[in-house]
Amino acid sequence: MSNSVPVDRLRFALDPKRLVSTAVSLVEVPSPTGSAGDVSDRLQSILEADGFTVERPAAGYEKAPAVVCRFDSGAPGPVVQFNGHLDTVHLPFVPPRVDNGRLYGSGASDMKGGIAAAVEALRMLRETGLLTAGSILLTGHDLHEAPWGDGTQVDGLIDAGHVGDVVLLPEYNADILPVIGRGQAVLQATITRAGEPVHEVLGGIEQPNVINAGAMLISRLAEWDREVSVRTHPVAGRESVFVGHATGGQMFNQSPNRFFIEGTRRWLPGSDVAATRAQYLALCEEVARATGTTVEPVFQFVRDSFQLDPEDRFVAAFQWAIRTAGGTDLPTGVKPFVDDGNTFCSRAGIPAITHGPRATGAHTVNEVVPIAELERVAVVYALTALCYTSPEGPGETDQPPAE
Known part of the structure; x- marks a missing residue:
């Protein structure tokens, strides 16, 4: 993809107030693992209020049906999936609070803030009309956090065909590109x-x-x-x-x-x-x-083990997005935890990149995420989708200079 991509146009479409409102709306609904039905309903309402069509497949868990939303460019091309879990660990609930450019509360870091960023990326792509090939698939689900959850709802989504050609997951991992994990x-x-x-x-x-x-x-x-x-x-x-x-x-x-x-x-x-x-x-x-x-x-x-080919076209698209958003290529490394990216890799056989905001306090009552990080993730997700669905891919002029 050439450097002529109207990044400024994409950034202009990002609405920080709307993004924060979405994140707060998700965080304010308690959703311990196994009981994410109410927050799934909330996400559905948010998406439908924006004019998106939402499906609610049970995916093996009737108590809290998953959330599935598709945005199609109208032209053939790859499907880029944004996937996130809506459940939180079983700790005392902390209501949302926005203070000094940061969002606090249960799930702010892990991973309702990241889901809100993915939703904002979806809005940006639709409002700019920049997605001219392929489609976006946004999915949200329960049963992620062990030991209360067993990961079977994301299994059900995959088995029912609610899966893209590649997937981005906004867990709190921002400084490395995980290419292997136990x-x-x-x-x-x-x-x-x-x-x-x-x-x-x-x-x-x-x-x-x-x-x-x-x-x-x-x-x-x-x-x-x-x-x-x-x-x-x-x-x-x-x-x-x-x-x-x-x-x-x-x-x-x-x-x-x-x-x-x-x-x-x-x-x-x-x-x-x-x-x-x-x-x-x-x-x-x-x-x-x-x-x-x-x-x-x-x-x-x-979760099973995980491995991502560093030479995959998806990796090139993601690194291009990181650079275009103002960063530098992320070093490859190990995924420090297990997540649903492992499942997409092992069960669906698709490349999975775990990348989210620089957030802290996951699995504690002190979760906090900078709002600027949510904005950055929204831009990176939108750019990755644009690059991967483009027949050009990242162009030669977009590659980092040789050392």
């Missing part, structure tokens, strides 16, 4: 024995010891971690098994009947998730047999 599962194990808790000297010492069983399982998990640690990537790091929570017992001389362990398993692209799950279940079964306890394992799949 997959993740939450590991849980509940270890029990028959009977009630009992005093150590009144038969407790004769019972199967759930704490010893827990210690054995933790030791086995540490061995597993050492085994998988040899699988490494120069950017993404190593595979891992981690225990972060273990609890059981009420006092020093009581034999408890329950012990609980919780941790994570993270893997690199190329690892077999089914085999990983089977290995964990077998390990738990081994401990149960050895200790005379019952071990109930849970392998909660969160």
Whole structure:
């Protein structure tokens, strides 16, 4: 795409007050994971008030149907998807507040502010008439945040065909272009024995010891971690098994009947998730047999691993947008978390770029995002869509100079 793109015209179409109003309207509706129905309704109302047509497919979750909005140029071309989750982590609700150029409140950073920026990009493209090929698909959904959500609603959207050729996701990642990321599962194990808790000297010492069983399982998990640690990537790091929570017992001389362990398993692209799950279940079964306890394992799949080809045309379009919006090419790196981009990559087989505002406080009660960052993201999303849908793509004159 040539440098003749009327960027000033696009920037003029950006309405900061409208963008902030959209973000506040989304943040002010509480939406803990599993209960994003009301904020999904709010997003639908916002889009319909702007004249867009909205679909509400259940995508496997009737309690909070997803939001799907399409804007078509009227000419053939690629579909660029803007996708965001409307649910928030289960923390005390913080109402929205705008102060000194910043938006505060639950979901401001993760990721209602980013969704508002994507909505503004959609408006900008329609109002300027600059999108002359292809279309935009905007989607919003619930069930993102683990452990309360299992990611299945975005699975349902993909399986039902509500998916683009490429996708942008406005998570709070602004300074690197993620090209690889590990997959993740939450590991849980509940270890029990028959009977009630009992005093150590009144038969407790004769019972199967759930704490010893827990210690054995933790030791086995540490061995597993050492085994998988040899699988490494120069950017993404190593595979891992981690225990972060273990609890059981009420006092020093009581034999408890329950012990609980919780941790994570993270893997690199190329690892077999089914085999990983089977290995964990077998390990738990081994401990149960050895200790005379019952071990109930849970392998909660969160997201698969992720990889993006740095030479993909979508990456070139995105970097062109970053430069055209006034920035410099982002360095490639590892995605520090798992997100729905992993799912679009592994399940839909499309390139996914996670890029959003420089926001802070995600997964806390202190979320804050600069409004200028929301404006920047709106411009970058609109420019990326224009470049990717253009038959020209980023032109030679748009490439950074050789060093």
